[in-house]
Amino acid sequence: MMTNAPFTRPAPAALAAVTDALAEKFGNRFSVHEAVRAQHAHTLTWGASQPPDAVIFAQDAQEIADIVKLCAAHRVPLIPYGAGTSLEGHVNAPFGGISIDTSLMNRLVAVHAEDLDCVVEPGVTRKALNEQLRDTGLFFPIDPGADASLGGMASTRASGTNAVRYGTMKDNVLALQVVMASGEIIRTARRARKSSAGYDLTRLFVGAEGTLGIVTELTLKLYGIPEAVSAGICPFPSVKAACDAAILTIQSGLPVARVELLDALQVKASNNYSKLDLPVTPLLLVEFHGSDSSVREQAERFGEIAAEFSGGPFNWATKPEERTRLWQARHDSYWAALTLRPGAKAVATDVCVPISRLAECVAQTQRDIEETGIVAPIVGHVGDGNFHVGILVDMDDSADVARTEKFLERLVRRGLAMEGTCTGEHGVGQTKRKYLTEEHSSGTLDAMRAVKGALDPLGIMNPGKIF
Numbered sequence: 029m030m031t032n033a034p035f036t037r038p039a040p041a042a043l044a045a046v047t048d049a050l051a052e053k054f055g056n057r058f059s060v061h062e063a064v065r066a067q068h069a070h071t072l073t074w075g076a077s078q079p080p081d082a083v084i085f086a087q088d089a090q091e092i093a094d095i096v097k098l099c100a101a102h103r104v105p106l107i108p109y110g111a112g113t114s115l116e117g118h119v120n121a122p123f124g125g126i127s128i129d130t131s132l133m134n135r136l137v138a139v140h141a142e143d144l145d146c147v148v149e150p151g152v153t154r155k156a157l158n159e160q161l162r163d164t165g166l167f168f169p170i171d172p173g174a175d176a177s178l179g180g181m182a183s184t185r186a187s188g189t190n191a192v193r194y195g196t197m198k199d200n201v202l203a204l205q206v207v208m209a210s211g212e213i214i215r216t217a218r219r220a221r222k223s224s225a226g227y228d229l230t231r232l233f234v235g236a237e238g239t240l241g242i243v244t245e246l247t248l249k250l251y252g253i254p255e256a257v258s259a260g261i262c263p264f265p266s267v268k269a270a271c272d273a274a275i276l277t278i279q280s281g282l283p284v285a286r287v288e289l290l291d292a293l294q295v296k297a298s299n300n301y302s303k304l305d306l307p308v309t310p311l312l313l314v315e316f317h318g319s320d321s322s323v324r325e326q327a328e329r330f331g332e333i334a335a336e337f338s339g340g341p342f343n344w345a346t347k348p349e350e351r352t353r354l355w356q357a358r359h360d361s362y363w364a365a366l367t368l369r370p371g372a373k374a375v376a377t378d379v380c381v382p383i384s385r386l387a388e389c390v391a392q393t394q395r396d397i398e399e400t401g402i403v404a405p406i407v408g409h410v411g412d413g414n415f416h417v418g419i420l421v422d423m424d425d426s427a428d429v430a431r432t433e434k435f436l437e438r439l440v441r442r443g444l445a446m447e448g449t450c451t452g453e454h455g456v457g458q459t460k461r462k463y464l465t466e467e468h469s470s471g472t473l474d475a476m477r478a479v480k481g482a483l484d485p486l487g488i489m490n491p492g493k494i495f
Contacts, residue, residue: 038104069119077120105489107127107128108242114180141166150177152177165253168249169190170196174359184453187452193285209241257316257348260327261311261312264334266391270312287409288313293403294405295307298357298360304354327342373422390408396439402419414453440460440463461493
């Protein structure tokens with residue numbers, strides 16, 4: 029079993045033995061160049077980048093298995109790397125080691141259109157997958173905004189704007205191929221849509237953030253491209269009114285595909301960055317999928333709900349290019365927010381609460397932002413109680429940094445006090461580890477550590493993350 033002693037950097041001789049062997053075997057797919065190493069520590073958090081000692085670009089599961097066996101023999105840490113879009117320091121290498129880049133593992137292995145599933149390698153990105161699926165009439169709905177790799181999306185249990193209708197990665201991964209810490213390659217399940225045969229290993233690895241093994245293949249659920257898609261914007265007099273309308277929409281059973289919140293500050297930033305002319309007031313971006321008649325009926329009902337909270341008028345983007353531009357602006361909200369305070373660092377964070385507490389949580393957070401005197405637009409997947417705050421921080425101003433740190437702590441504890449979670453979709457990584465002891469009991473954390481110790485007894489799999 030894994031010891032309780034903290035993980036430490038490998039001995040120089042051990043690291044040299046591993047890097048020499050990998051350099052000889054993989055040639056130009058192995059790199060110790062500073063720029064390559066720095067790229068693989070790039071993190072969108074405000075934490076310091078911690079580069080690995082070397083990077084290897086793997087091409088298949090057997091290569092990764094061989095790398096893992098070599099590193100295990102010398103107790104050298106391994107950090108899986110997909111597209112580098114995670115937000116909580118997942119790809120940092122606090123103890124050095126080898127970053128395994130899966131971007132060359134980018135094949136769509138199989139499409140089973142009749143079964144509504146496909147098999148992909150982990151380096152395939154969500155946009156690339158949907159481009160390749162387009163002619164089949166199918167699509168994969170999980171969209172975390174960034175063009176993330178599917179292996180990374182599974183590892184962080186990602187979701188996004190479509191989660192209110194289609195669920196998150198945990199709902200849409202049928203099976204995984206995983207290289208274990210021993211170097212053994214396993215499959216967690218078969219392609220059947222359900223099974224009662226043993227432990228649910230698939231969902232154990234979905235969200236494990238690379239701390240239990242390295243995902244090398246995924247079997248994913250697919251969906252038919254809707255016959256009709258309708259999207260639109262609806263302004264509200266306040267964030268609370270917008271949240272209340274979203275809550276009633278879900279509680280009424282209206283099958284909304286997307287319902288996204290932008291506060292007035294985020295709308296201002298998005299107008300500037302994406303060249304839009306949206307009304308600078310809290311907005312809901314809403315989308316319905318279905319037949320022509322069903323989406324029309326759903327839109328009419330949503331308009332009635334919005335009016336109950338003084339929302340409207342509800343304006344539709346009728347052309348596909350208009351919808352695309354609207355949703356791209358939503359996905360670009362991180363970059364748009366940076367224009368509000370040039371030179372500042374953006375700290376993106378999220379919490380998730382039961383939807384009945386959402387309006388209260390967002391309203392309290394807005395008051396906190398105003399009283400603290402920080403610049404922090406809010407966006408949110410409000411259909412499932414998840415919202416994001418993007419704080420803009422002057423990293424050279426110690427007082428500003430301190431204000432932000434205290435605000436982040438209050439935000440998380442506010443969410444926890446409302447029976448929510450410290451992270452709805454970003455994951456734990458490095459930056460939210462300290463909150464796990466507040467969210468989970470000691471017994472729950474001990475159970476997690478027992479799983480980690482059993483599957484990774486040497487502690488080499490992405491150490492310094494989650495625990």
